[in-house]
Amino acid sequence: xxxxxxxxxxxxxxxxxxxxxxxxxxxxxxxxxxxxxxxxxxxxxxxxxxxxxxxxxxxxxxxxxxxxxxxxxxxxxxxxxxxxxxxxxxxxxxxxxxxxxxxxxxxxxxxxxxxxxxxxxxxxxxxxxxxxxxxxxxxxxxxxxxxxxxxxxxxxxxxxxxxxxxxxxxxxxxxxxxxxxxxxxxxxxxxxxxxxxxxxxxxxxxxxxxxxxxxxxxxxxxxxxxxxxxxxxxxxxxxxxxxx
Amino acid sequence: xxxxxxxxxxxxxxxxxxxxxxxxxxxxxxxxxxxxxxxxxxxxxxxxxxxxxxxxxxxxxxxxxxxxxxxxxxxxxxxxxxxxxxxxxxxxxxxxxxxxxxxxxxxxxxxxxxxxxxxxxxxxxxxxxxxxxxxxxxxxxxxxxxxxxxxxxxxxxxxxxxxxxxxxxxxxxxxxxxxxxxxxxxxxxxxxxxxxxxxxxxxxxxxxxxxxxxxxxxxxxxxxxxxxxxxxxxxxxxxxxxxxxxxxxxxxxxxxxxxxxxxxxxxxx
Numbered sequence: 001x002x003x004x005x006x007x008x009x010x011x012x013x014x015x016x017x018x019x020x021x022x023x024x025x026x027x028x029x030x031x032x033x034x035x036x037x038x039x040x041x042x043x044x045x046x047x048x049x050x051x052x053x054x055x056x057x058x059x060x061x062x063x064x065x066x067x068x069x070x071x072x073x074x075x076x077x078x079x080x081x082x083x084x085x086x087x088x089x090x091x092x093x094x095x096x097x098x099x100x101x102x103x104x105x106x107x108x109x110x111x112x113x114x115x116x117x118x119x120x121x122x123x124x125x126x127x128x129x130x131x132x133x134x135x136x137x138x139x140x141x142x143x144x145x146x147x148x149x150x151x152x153x154x155x156x157x158x159x160x161x162x163x164x165x166x167x168x169x170x171x172x173x174x175x176x177x178x179x180x181x182x183x184x185x186x187x188x189x190x191x192x193x194x195x196x197x198x199x200x201x202x203x204x205x206x207x208x209x210x211x212x213x214x215x216x217x218x219x220x221x222x223x224x225x226x227x228x229x230x231x232x233x234x235x236x237x238x239x240x241x242x243x244x
Numbered sequence: 245x246x247x248x249x250x251x252x253x254x255x256x257x258x259x260x261x262x263x264x265x266x267x268x269x270x271x272x273x274x275x276x277x278x279x280x281x282x283x284x285x286x287x288x289x290x291x292x293x294x295x296x297x298x299x300x301x302x303x304x305x306x307x308x309x310x311x312x313x314x315x316x317x318x319x320x321x322x323x324x325x326x327x328x329x330x331x332x333x334x335x336x337x338x339x340x341x342x343x344x345x346x347x348x349x350x351x352x353x354x355x356x357x358x359x360x361x362x363x364x365x366x367x368x369x370x371x372x373x374x375x376x377x378x379x380x381x382x383x384x385x386x387x388x389x390x391x392x393x394x395x396x397x398x399x400x401x402x403x404x405x406x407x408x409x410x411x412x413x414x415x416x417x418x419x420x421x422x423x424x425x426x427x428x429x430x431x432x433x434x435x436x437x438x439x440x441x442x443x444x445x446x447x448x449x450x451x452x453x454x455x456x457x458x459x460x461x462x463x464x465x466x467x468x469x470x471x472x473x474x475x476x477x478x479x480x481x482x483x484x485x486x487x488x489x490x491x492x493x494x495x496x497x498x499x500x501x502x503x504x505x506x507x508x509x510x511x512x513x
Contacts, residue, residue, distance in 0.1 A: 013511060014508075014511060016512075023424040023426045023427065023430075077353070077510075078249060079249070080356045081247070081249060081356045082352070082353065082354075082356055082510050083510055083511065084249070084251065084254060084506075084507035084508075084510070085249065085250060085251050086251050087251055088250065088251070089248055089249060089250030089251075089252070090248070090249040090250070091246065091247075091248050091249075092246065092247045092248070092249065093245065093246050094245060095245055096247075096356070098354075098355070098356060100354045100355075101350070101353075101354040104350045104351065104353075104354035104355055105350065105351055105354070105355055107278070107282065109282050109285065110278065110282060114278065117274070118274065118275065118278060121270060121271040121274045121275065122271055122275075122351075122355060122357060124268065124271070126270070127270075173245075
């Protein structure tokens with residue numbers, strides 16, 4: 001049983017202006033006793049998540065909504081283990097997979113095949129395990145011989161198809177997705193949707209941050225609304241399963 | 245599989261991150277090899293360009309010093325080769341190290357991985373490059389045939405000590421540079437000066453007495469524990485001692501710093 005229990009989760013961001021990162025200013029500030037430059041130190045602390053409490057159970061397909069900067073991506077990054085909280089905790093039972101930025105870690109100078117192996121190594125797969133995935137990815141992405149060419153020669157649609165195929169090739173108990181999921185041209189959409197549904201049906205918990213109502217109503221059964229790092233809404237989505 | 249994410253055990257997590265990062269050797273070796281393959285893609289000589297440019301550099305420096313100081317080229321060549329090859333490993337690790345986290349921003353912010361993996365990848369990449377440079381030295385040995393002795397085996401002790409030291413320096417530089425963006429620039433300019441202050445292409449035997457900027461130069465001692473064995477000499481005890489003490493305190497200081505910075509690196513990049 002996969003569950004996520006979030007208790008009083010608080011995340012602070014120090015946002016640096018270019019000045020604050022310079023060592024000169026830090027030293028000057030100490031030398032001046034913090035008096036002279038006190039007002040000019042442009043580190044702004046942003047509270048990205050503020051005492052968030054949330055219980056997520058097996059079977060929850062959560063649509064995370066909220067304005068830009070409301071803390072959706074931050075929450076996903078915390079659950080992925082990338083950002084550390086300053087206060088509170090998140091207890092996660094189950095393996096976590098992420099689709100935060102599908103093109104992160106892609107080397108466009110390298111071939112599609114090389115990129116699959118790199119991604120596999122990053123995910124902790126052995127070379128043999130990756131080799132077994134390759135046929136599936138090649139077939140699904142319809143790239144064929146293009147897999148042996150550098151990714152910079154691909155069209156936008158081809159890149160989208162390959163990153164989508166790679167991101168969805170591995171199953172986890174919990175899946176964190178930022179800014180939607182989907183790929184390529186119209187003809188590919190149906191196929192992509194089938195694959196997403198297949199993957200989702202084998203995933204216990206999904207957190208999908210998105211602005212798209214269509215995606216939410218198609219894939220989610222619970223809507224969590226964040227605003228300025230706090231929870232302002234938690235309601236079921238009843239249209240689950242229907243195509244809008 | 246239960247994972248608890250909280251602010252409480254960050255110091256312990258930092259230590260675990262070091263170990264987990266190291267244990268992902270398959271990933272960081274592959275990434276390091278990939279870096280090099282990409283760097284030399286479509287070039288005819290490929291990574292042997294590293295070898296060629298090092299050979300040219302060593303040849304030129306040897307020509308200058310033998311002419312200026314009227315030295316025996318057969319002694320000067322291996323000395324400069326060993327010095328330059330080890331020095332370039334040191335410099336590349338420290339300068340690469342200082343920008344490691346900054347360069348890997350997209351990984352750090354989007355892919356859950358042990359953060360230390362990027363340091364291991366960087367060290368591995370530089371060790372592979374170093375092995376291409378060593379080809380020059382091995383060729384020189386075969387041509388010049390200097391007297392090798394049992395001391396050469398001390399290289400097997402010197403190299404790990406050397407790597408441990410440049411490892412922590414690079415790691416520390418990486419952490420500090422991510423927070424303070426001036427540090428990579430500071431390092432670049434300091435390293436340039438240190439190249440002249442350290443007997444890399446000149447030798448202390450050229451001088452009547454050993455100057456203080458050599459005696460108290462940790463990089464000189466660091467270089468000595470690997471260069472002397474390569475030349476069949478025994479590194480002075482002082483150099484071993486300096487390197488051991490540096491490795492001990494440096495590693496502790498770096499781990500301490502990492503424990504404090506670990507939770508912030510993803511925000512700093």
